[in-house]
Amino acid sequence: MTPKAQVKNPNSTQNTLEIAAIRDGVVIMNDGSFRSVVMAKSINFDLMSVNEQEAVEYAYQSFLNSLYFDIQIQIKSRKIDMRPYLEKLGKIRTEMSNMLLGMLMEDYIYFIDDLVQQTNIMNKEFYVVIPYIPIVSASGALGAGKGLLSGLVGGKKNGTIKIDEANLEKAKTELTNRVQNVVSGLIQLGVQSIPLDTQELIELYYNSYNPDTATRQTLTQADQLAVPVVTKGQGHATQPNLGVGQ
Numbered sequence: 001m002t003p004k005a006q007v008k009n010p011n012s013t014q015n016t017l018e019i020a021a022i023r024d025g026v027v028i029m030n031d032g033s034f035r036s037v038v039m040a041k042s043i044n045f046d047l048m049s050v051n052e053q054e055a056v057e058y059a060y061q062s063f064l065n066s067l068y069f070d071i072q073i074q075i076k077s078r079k080i081d082m083r084p085y086l087e088k089l090g091k092i093r094t095e096m097s098n099m100l101l102g103m104l105m106e107d108y109i110y111f112i113d114d115l116v117q118q119t120n121i122m123n124k125e126f127y128v129v130i131p132y133i134p135i136v137s138a139s140g141a142l143g144a145g146k147g148l149l150s151g152l153v154g155g156k157k158n159g160t161i162k163i164d165e166a167n168l169e170k171a172k173t174e175l176t177n178r179v180q181n182v183v184s185g186l187i188q189l190g191v192q193s194i195p196l197d198t199q200e201l202i203e204l205y206y207n208s209y210n211p212d213t214a215t216r217q218t219l220t221q222a223d224q225l226a227v228p229v230v231t232k233g234q235g236h237a238t239q240p241n242l243g244v245g246q
Helices: 050-066 083-094 099-118 165-188 198-209 211-216
Strands: 019-023 026-029 034-040 072-079 122-132 135-137 193-195
Touching: 019 198, 026 165, 034 165, 034 198, 050 165, 083 099, 122 165, 165 193
Parallel strands: none
Antiparallel strands: 019 026, 026 034, 034 122, 034 193, 072 122
16 A cells, blocks of 8 residues: 555545555555554453463563563454345345244344344454664664754655665565564464464554444455555645655
8 A cells, every 4th residue: 555656635534544555565654664564363361260360470571671672562442344244144034934933033033133223243452663763873763853864865856755666575574573473472372373464464554544434334345445546635744755666
């Protein structure tokens, strides 16, 4: 997902986003830094014995101590649209020839529908965000202050930050090593995890910025995000336009 390098309208809502592009499973931020995201499954800590809980706590402590970079752990709650499930149950009910099973199915459908009407059914997702900030000098890191963006090849011209393929490949290599470190550490806790690819990252950010729409609509292809630019009536953009150079 790469915005146009030059957007004529300075009031584009794209200018307010912190993401410049998503390529090859890597999120390129508007300050020139990079991110990878790992999705993790949960474990039922409360059902474990005391010894098992202590083992998980010590493993988690060792995991954090083994990291040589910062991470962000995010828990995301998302409302589940139960309508497709209810429609599927209704179709199964119409195809049933057994009267008793049909009545039981109707009771179950009524129960689920009543539950949906009374409460929001939520799904919790767990993510580990792994950053990579390129070092541009011995005195600091990219994005630590104004003027450091000039360390990127191509620099900043006409409000556009250019990142060449060499810097992108270097970031991808370093993020791959960091992702492997995180995934291996989580395995020691009994937590299964997997890094998100480009399509999954686009869906994650789409769902974050469009929670209501995402409940009713699921993206299947990245090109579905190719929509006209949305503009504001008044005001000025708070962020510059960005692009990824070759």
